[in-house]
Amino acid sequence: MKFLSASPGTGFAIVAAAMLSGQALQAADAPTYSKDVAPILNRSCVSCHRPGEIAPMSLLSYETVRPWSKALKRKVVSREMPPWFAEKEHSVKFRNDMSLSEAEIDIIARWVDAGAPKGNDADLPPAPKYVDGWSHPKGIEPDYIIPMPVAYQIPAEGEVPNISFYVKSPFSEDKFFEAAEMRPGNRAVVHHAGAYARTLPAGTQFDAAGRIVRQANAAGGRARSEQQAVEEDRDITFGVARLVSFSPGRGFEYYRVGAGKKLATDKYIDIGMHYQPIGKPQTDQTRLGLWFQRVPMTHEVVQIGIYDSQIVEGAELVATGDSMRKPAIPNIPPYAGNWSITGIWPVKEDATLLSIEPHMHFRGKDVEYKLIYPDGREQPLMKQSKYEHGWQINHELAEPLKMPAGSKVVAYGHYDNSLNNRFNPAPHQEVFWSEQSWDEMYHPYIEITYDNRDLTKTQTTQQQQQQ
Numbered sequence: 001m002k003f004l005s006a007s008p009g010t011g012f013a014i015v016a017a018a019m020l021s022g023q024a025l026q027a028a029d030a031p032t033y034s035k036d037v038a039p040i041l042n043r044s045c046v047s048c049h050r051p052g053e054i055a056p057m058s059l060l061s062y063e064t065v066r067p068w069s070k071a072l073k074r075k076v077v078s079r080e081m082p083p084w085f086a087e088k089e090h091s092v093k094f095r096n097d098m099s100l101s102e103a104e105i106d107i108i109a110r111w112v113d114a115g116a117p118k119g120n121d122a123d124l125p126p127a128p129k130y131v132d133g134w135s136h137p138k139g140i141e142p143d144y145i146i147p148m149p150v151a152y153q154i155p156a157e158g159e160v161p162n163i164s165f166y167v168k169s170p171f172s173e174d175k176f177f178e179a180a181e182m183r184p185g186n187r188a189v190v191h192h193a194g195a196y197a198r199t200l201p202a203g204t205q206f207d208a209a210g211r212i213v214r215q216a217n218a219a220g221g222r223a224r225s226e227q228q229a230v231e232e233d234r235d236i237t238f239g240v241a242r243l244v245s246f247s248p249g250r251g252f253e254y255y256r257v258g259a260g261k262k263l264a265t266d267k268y269i270d271i272g273m274h275y276q277p278i279g280k281p282q283t284d285q286t287r288l289g290l291w292f293q294r295v296p297m298t299h300e301v302v303q304i305g306i307y308d309s310q311i312v313e314g315a316e317l318v319a320t321g322d323s324m325r326k327p328a329i330p331n332i333p334p335y336a337g338n339w340s341i342t343g344i345w346p347v348k349e350d351a352t353l354l355s356i357e358p359h360m361h362f363r364g365k366d367v368e369y370k371l372i373y374p375d376g377r378e379q380p381l382m383k384q385s386k387y388e389h390g391w392q393i394n395h396e397l398a399e400p401l402k403m404p405a406g407s408k409v410v411a412y413g414h415y416d417n418s419l420n421n422r423f424n425p426a427p428h429q430e431v432f433w434s435e436q437s438w439d440e441m442y443h444p445y446i447e448i449t450y451d452n453r454d455l456t457k458t459q460t461t462q463q464q465q466q467q
Ligand code: HEC
Pocket: 040, 041, 044, 045, 046, 047, 048, 049, 054, 055, 056, 068, 071, 072, 073, 075, 076, 081, 082, 083, 098, 100, 248, 249, 250
């Protein structure tokens, strides 16, 4: 193209000569960035690959994409990018499935092989819109932003326990959200984070940072370590509901029309932060963005953790309620290569499944969810033969799935504490259960609505009672 405009005569001759060779014909119908590649990147990559996001480079324009073309081909052909690990043949369809089809992978590979041509600007798809980094797909700013009460100082080194910063609901009525996003103030140190709606006992006192003030001789006169204090404070809180989580690759969630996450007016928002020191002192002030529901709510979205009772190695664990109580799990023995847990959630009243989110750490090996109907029929829900602890993905069903009372959601998990697991920091040691990544967790979550708990009807009953 360049030489064509510089010297039309010679350029024409070269193009005409090239037309005769097969290579040029192939190049002529090779995919171009503008027409074929940009739409794929916009759909599956730029949510992370844009300025201010977690990925190392922006894939928003030809100029920023071109130098990375070879790496692009390598990462999509190996299916390392985009990060999506649920196996289609053993899973339902997910609306946030950003994985590429064989055809799309082929387009990127052929484009790179053809020298990554730009193509015609007129073919470019409209640029995706983002507001000041917030991720709402329509480019809408949050209706309300709740920052952490202070900018928190993270030390250069050491282990920082998970910290909860509490903010009282600023709303004078119960609020439902259409979408929520957690945005770290300093991505270098925020390992992961979560915002929860919690009930705290009356009279709970806070310091200026919104941390619970620990009274002398709390917890029966024992001196409490920071970590113990955090865990005990978690235990005294109840009625917990997760609003939204941040981990690499996620932080924005949006719900269905008519179904939303609820923040009751008397709740506290627990901004739970897990920091990772990076060798230099840092500060962070993470923010929570909330988009209110604009239509009347019929159903509250509820998170269920399928893990709240005794479990033993290889045995089945039946979760009895919606609670987030800590399970009593035996430790994983040294070198155990295929240590299993099965979590079972009996569906006691008609419910609808909205999303699936497994959570394990470095030893997480694989995970699989199934729905077993009352008549014994099995419906595969989600399978990851290679659990990737670095990517905590919430798999949002494309079509909400009805789960009649009498069904069971079963979540099978395996752990690899052997030398074969290259992420394993200490195969010779027993693995304990805690929120730190070098310990383990088994938190197979789902999000549901209860079909017969219609909020519009509940409201009517309450109003009737008031009259
Ligand atoms: C959920 C967030 C996310 C999405 C979506 C995503 N990436 Fe990435 N990507 C990352 C992060 C984080 C890294 C750096 C860490 C790593 O390599 O795992 C990365 C690294 C890469 C690299 C390697 C860069 C290097 O330093 O060598 C390439 C190439 C890449 N991505 C291409 C893509 C392409 C192409 C897509 C879409 C088809 C995509 N990514 C989608 C988050 C994402």
